[in-house]
Amino acid sequence: MKVMKIGRNDCGKTETKIKGQRLEQGTSSIAFHSKLHNHEFQRFRYQTRLSGDLKDGDCFLIINNITREDAGPYYFRIEFDSSNSYSYYPATELHVSVGLSHEWKGDTPREVTAQEGSCVQIPCHYSYPSELANQPRDGVWFNIMQRHSFIAFHSKDHNHELPRFCHQTQLSGGLKDGNCSLVIKKITREDAGSYFFRIEFDSKNRYNYYPVTQLHVSAELSQEWKSNTPREVTTQEGSCVQIPCHHSYPSCLENQPRVGIWFSTGKHIHGAPIAFHPKDHNQELPQFRHRTWLSGDLKDGDCSLIINNVRREDAGPYFFRIEFDSKNRYNYYPVTQLHVSDFTDKPTIFPAEIIAGKRVDVSCTFTTTCNGTAAPVLTWDIPTDIPGSVSNTVTQHGVTLTYTSVLTLIPSLKHHGQTLSCRVRYPSVSSERTLILTVQSAASNEWKAGLLGAGICLSVGLSGLFIFKCVRKRSSTGRSHSVQAERVGSYSAGEQSDWSWKKDEMYLEMKPNCVVNPYTDVDLYKSCVFADDPVYVNL
Known part of the structure; x- marks a missing residue:
């Protein structure tokens, strides 16, 4: 043709x-x-x-x-x-060639494999004579069973489709763009078989694209439906909590509209209590209404749930469900068990040196992993007669949010012993941390600085003196050992005997200064006493 x-x-x-x-x-x-x-x-x-x-x-x-x-x-x-x-x-x-026109071409795979319960896309691209570019057309997919062709998809009249394919098949692209890819939702084993595409412009211009594509369906359920949620999450009453959730789904559903629903029960049954519904909040339990929402975008795989102003009755199991249409919907398990305890978290105050009459910054921080609509608020309780100002900031590192409040004030000595309090507030709970002011006078601070400097100088001087005396003693002792050795070698036996007495006498004379044995190789000054000039140095 x-x-x-x-x-x-x-x-x-x-x-x-x-x-x-x-x-x-x-x-x-x-x-x-x-x-x-x-x-x-x-x-x-x-x-x-x-x-x-x-x-x-x-x-x-x-x-x-x-x-x-x-x-x-x-x-x-x-x-x-x-x-x-x-x-x-x-x-x-x-001239008319014997073969069919090369303008009628199709590009489809010979085989495609899908898992039961998932959806599958049979890729298809086709071409046709350029003269038909502006002509209306219909795209038809056929499923071959027992040597007979049954319509799996008809772009114009779905009533022509085999009943089990009705509302289960669609094209993923536009026929005018040459895209004839077929999507089959919620695959079952009986969907396995051969498929081919047919384009129809009019009664004379229609074409079947071959070869056929063989669809295989594995018995195992699709592994494309996956989620990552924790088994347990613990939070405190009055705060907000985030249940982390990331999910995946068959790629052929990527461009399809979807709805993400959270249930507050252990399993999905008809009439199961809903904690969050994005399209109809009236389906949510009254206790959750206006307190729950998703923290991310479902298209990015983020299905994390946030519950604001947590209550005791919020404790229990939760699970997430995704719905694309009546056939492509999935419950993600296991469930997440939410535990609710008393509110005990307190802010942290970082103390600073406080000097009377000088400006000082005191910081208070509070961290959380939940980015709720009712965020924690930091406030200060300070003596009314202390002039000051407050600045607040929020920083985020990963999933951790840090709320910081910096109090700038100029205290005086009369404020010594008074208290500063930093309080964190949620809509229904609060807690605080208290700091007792230790105010130093400017003169006292200067005296301490001078004393510290003098102590450092004294320590350095004494250390140098100690080292000098030790080195000097060792040098003089070494010279005396050398002289004594020469004299012993030149004396007669009698003289040597006399020298032995003198040696002992000299040893005794040296004893008051330092107990030194000149005839050993060990440290000569190991037992030094230095009793005449005692020096104590902290090295």
Whole structure:
């Protein structure tokens, strides 16, 4: 099948009637007549037309559904009246190849595998003759069973579809863009089989695209439906809580609208209590109404639930459910158990050195992992006669939110011993942290600084003196050992005996300063006493 366009662009400017004629064995048969289609040769009737307007000089001929017998010479004739007509030559020779037109092409896989319960997309792209680009068309998918073809999808009339495919199939793209991909939702085992696509422009221009695609359905349930939620979450009464949730779903549903619902029960049954519904809050239990919402975007896989102003009765199991349509919906398990305890969290105060008459910044922080609408508020309780100002900021690191309040004040000595309190408030609960002011005088602070400097200088000086004396003693002792050794070597036996007495006497004389044994290799000053000049240094 093919659509052929032949003709000229220099036709007459005023139309009365025109003919496109084909020469057959020396005679001419009319292939197209602009006024009288009955004059057309039988097999050309309703198969030929002009592509443009004769007034614009366009006399191109279009032949639909080309066959081999259409091959041959064609020429154009313009007729204004009986005396003003003209045949345009040379004739155009039309050749028709034996094979089908390469303009009818399809690109589909030979095999596709899906898991039961998921949805699947059979990729399909097709082309067709350019002359049909602006023509209306219908796309039809067939499922082959027992050598018979049944309609799985019809773009114009769903009543033609096999009952089990009704409302279960759709195209993922636009036929005009050449996208004929088929989506089958909620796959069952009986959906396995062969599929092929067919395009229909009119009764003469329609085409089946082969080869067929074999769809395999595995017995296991789809693993594309997955979620990541904790088994337990603990929160405190009056605060807000976030139940983390991330989910996945079959990729063929990526562009489909969806609804995410949270249930406050252990399993899904008809009439199960709903904690959050994005489209109809009237379906939510009264206790949750206007207190629950999703923290992220379902399209990004974020299904985390936030409960504001937590109550004791909120404790219990929760699970998430996604709904694309009546057939593609899924409950994500296991459930998350929510525990609610008393509110015991307190803010943290970071103390600073407080000097009378000088400006000081005191910081108070409170951290939470829940970004609720009723955020915690930090306030200060301070003596009324202390001038001050407050600045508040919020920072986020990952899922942790840090609320910071900085109190700037200038205290005096009379405020010593008084208290500052930082309070965190939720709509129904609060707690506080108290700081007792320790105010120092400016003079006291200067005296402490001077004393500290003097102590440092004294420590450094004494350390240097100690090191100097030790080094000096060791040097002098070494020289005396050398002299003594020389003298012992030069004395006679009697003299040596006398020297031994002197040696002991010298040893005794040295004892008051330092107990040193000159005849050993160990540290000479290990037992030094230095009793005459005691020095105590903290090194």
